[in-house]
Amino acid sequence: MNWLELAEKKREEFIKVTTELLQIPTVLEKFDPENKEMPFGKDIRQALDMMLEIGKQDGFITKNVDNYAGHIEYGNGEEVLGILGHLDVVPTGGKWINPPFSAVERDGKIYARGAMDDKGPTVAAYLALKMVKEQGIELNKKVRVILGCDEETGMRGLKHYLTKEKMPDIGFAPDAEFPLIYAEKGIYMYDFIGEAENQLITSMNAGDRYNIVPDVCEVTLTKDLRKEFNKYLDDFNYSGEIHNNKYTIYGKNAHAAMPDLGLNAISLMVEFLKNHTDAFFIHFIDEFLTFDNYGKKLGIDCSDKEMKDLTNNLAFISYDGQNIRIKMNIRYPRNYDFEAGEVKLTKAGAKYNLEYKCIENKGPHYVSPDDELVKSLHSAYVKYTGDTENEIFTIGGGTYARVLTKAVAFGALFPGEEELAHQPNEYLIIDQMIKAIAIYAESIVLLAGK
Numbered sequence: 001m002n003w004l005e006l007a008e009k010k011r012e013e014f015i016k017v018t019t020e021l022l023q024i025p026t027v028l029e030k031f032d033p034e035n036k037e038m039p040f041g042k043d044i045r046q047a048l049d050m051m052l053e054i055g056k057q058d059g060f061i062t063k064n065v066d067n068y069a070g071h072i073e074y075g076n077g078e079e080v081l082g083i084l085g086h087l088d089v090v091p092t093g094g095k096w097i098n099p100p101f102s103a104v105e106r107d108g109k110i111y112a113r114g115a116m117d118d119k120g121p122t123v124a125a126y127l128a129l130k131m132v133k134e135q136g137i138e139l140n141k142k143v144r145v146i147l148g149c150d151e152e153t154g155m156r157g158l159k160h161y162l163t164k165e166k167m168p169d170i171g172f173a174p175d176a177e178f179p180l181i182y183a184e185k186g187i188y189m190y191d192f193i194g195e196a197e198n199q200l201i202t203s204m205n206a207g208d209r210y211n212i213v214p215d216v217c218e219v220t221l222t223k224d225l226r227k228e229f230n231k232y233l234d235d236f237n238y239s240g241e242i243h244n245n246k247y248t249i250y251g252k253n254a255h256a257a258m259p260d261l262g263l264n265a266i267s268l269m270v271e272f273l274k275n276h277t278d279a280f281f282i283h284f285i286d287e288f289l290t291f292d293n294y295g296k297k298l299g300i301d302c303s304d305k306e307m308k309d310l311t312n313n314l315a316f317i318s319y320d321g322q323n324i325r326i327k328m329n330i331r332y333p334r335n336y337d338f339e340a341g342e343v344k345l346t347k348a349g350a351k352y353n354l355e356y357k358c359i360e361n362k363g364p365h366y367v368s369p370d371d372e373l374v375k376s377l378h379s380a381y382v383k384y385t386g387d388t389e390n391e392i393f394t395i396g397g398g399t400y401a402r403v404l405t406k407a408v409a410f411g412a413l414f415p416g417e418e419e420l421a422h423q424p425n426e427y428l429i430i431d432q433m434i435k436a437i438a439i440y441a442e443s444i445v446l447l448a449g450k
């Protein structure tokens with residue numbers, strides 16, 4: 001079967017359905033579990049209805065699971081192949097050339113919030129299933145295109161769905177990149193908490209979320225250290241400023257999964273302060289956390305061949321003259337000993353009278369590269385791209401795939417293309433989505449064909 005030729009005939013349909021879907025502004029405003037008809041709001045409900053209606057018109061079995069998610073199904077059998085797409089989008093911040101929900105088509109692209117994350121790829125997966133059905137190909141599994149309604153803000157849609165429907169035995173999520181992501185590091189948030197009074201520092205603040213390297217750190221000081229601070233900035237070529245007794249230093253943001261791309265503002269500030277104060281939390285941060293993205297100072301550094309290094313992000317500090325909270329974010333490979341690590345973190349904190357607290361730990365997600373699932377999907381990709389150069393890979397972030405026990409992230413961004421998910425002027429390239437439709441159809445047949 002030449003799926004690419006058949007996918008080409010779906011071009012108009014792809015454009016029509018995707019455009020219509022993109023014009024529904026499916027940003028979550030408020031999650032309201034009391035509102036049974038539309039727990040994620042009317043727009044997300046409308047998008048779910050729209051897709052399920054199209055599925056029904058096209059002769060598929062469809063199901064709406066309590067307005068939290070739905071699926072479009074084809075094929076028979078005990079086992080389920082789940083294809084995980086989502087209909088919600090992140091807010092539209094930033095400068096857009098065209099209104100973000102206008103879905104303007106220009107130069108073979110469609111511009112809109114959600115174009116690649118994840119409406120275009122979701123429609124591509126749907127049309128792939130439709131082609132398989134139109135060709136009369138019999139399947140030995142139920143193939144379900146699952147339409148999540150809340151991927152961006154907590155995955156409550158899919159989690160609820162899985163309480164009502166069978167967990168797919170295998171699956172893939174067209175919500176990331178080609179060729180394929182087969183493993184994702186463990187994601188682990190923890191804090192150090194304590195209390196301290198201090199003569200010099202009356203407040204200290206930096207950071208926002210666990211998953212970001214902080215780019216600003218502010219302290220207020222009781223003593224005039226302007227001269228020393230300015231010299232420090234000059235000596236190391238850092239940027240910062242002083243207003244009255246407030247001292248600010250600037251680093252650079254980065255995602256916590258790639259902390260080396262950033263410059264941690266807390267590290268920069270602590271490096272300055274440690275010579276001017278005996279505040280124990282400053283010396284704690286200096287001894288165990290500063291300028292160390294790999295947990296070496298804590299003795300928790302580790303690495304494995306596939307998933308590479310553990311990373312440790314010093315994400316946040318707040319001190320109000322009394323209470324201290326430091327927030328940390330680790331991304332760890334499969335061979336990390338979590339319990340032994342906790343002992344070390346507890347001990348490090350205790351040395352400075354700080355309490356270690358685990359906030360959330362999600363273990364690594366891993367499907368072997370030798371698994372049939374990975375091999376089949378990758379071969380479908382190679383067949384329609386000829387690309388044997390770009391290898392399947394692992395990441396430090398988390399994708400939608402990790403909600404299922406055995407699923408990988410598979411497309412739909414092609415190697416070398418600009419990643420604009422969550423950014424202004426997000427777009428999809430129509431030719432590439434046509435290719436994605438062919439790859440997904442091939443994949444469905446390889447994984448579920450008789």
Ligand SMILES: [Zn+2]
Binds near residue numbers: 117118151175400
């Ligand atoms: Zn997504």
